[in-house]
Amino acid sequence: MPSDPRFLRIVRATVDGLVGSYGLSSEECVGVTLAIDEALANVIRHAYKNRYDQTIEFECLVNDRQMEFTLLDQGEPPDPARICAGPMDDVALGGRGTHLIRAVMDEVTYNQVPGGNQLKLVKRLHVSKALAVEE
């Protein structure tokens, strides 16, 4: 996808539909969609410094146990202090995106790979519901 905020709405609609079809609750659907949106926004804002003409590779793999979302960008590497997400300040204006991602997703992993900056976000599925979807 282009690193343009106008495309976030399209990704949100896609993720919401996908997550909903795997038996997650409506609250979990909102949470996962929010987490993906925040991660993409972080790439646009921090890695690409609000340059809207760059590219973000976005991939989703689903099996019967989990959904794995992978973001890859070629921007600036993230600040370790930001992605570690210290305690949330209740009145601070910024810095909530990373907290939201960690509050919602079961695994958040950052790696620098040959293709750029890679962020993996994992949401585990409820096994019984995942199997029900398969059946």
Place this chain on the structure above:
Amino acid sequence: MERQLKFSARSELAAVIVDVVGQIDMGTSPALRKALLESLSGTERIAINLTEVTYIDSSGIASLLEVLQQAKRSKKRVILFGLNPSVLYVLQLTRLTGVFEIHETELQALEA
């Protein structure tokens, strides 16, 4: 591409009500922030109607928080009303439900 967010302001019972429609994200929150701060400058009390807001991200939350902080500095009030469950959930995740004054309906917001 169609714009994702619309807002308009109206006056009711010594308050300015800002009706917001659409999705609030990093692309739309700067314009909303500007509009809310402008509306706040002309009233003692601003009520933000979120009934038709289907999505809000952390940048939208930050915009609302900035308006609230500006209001407090000026001894004014900011009231949110009509939050749908997904917007309320994001406020809960950010632990801000106790920071904002929140009501279910416009009438309740105006009578508060």
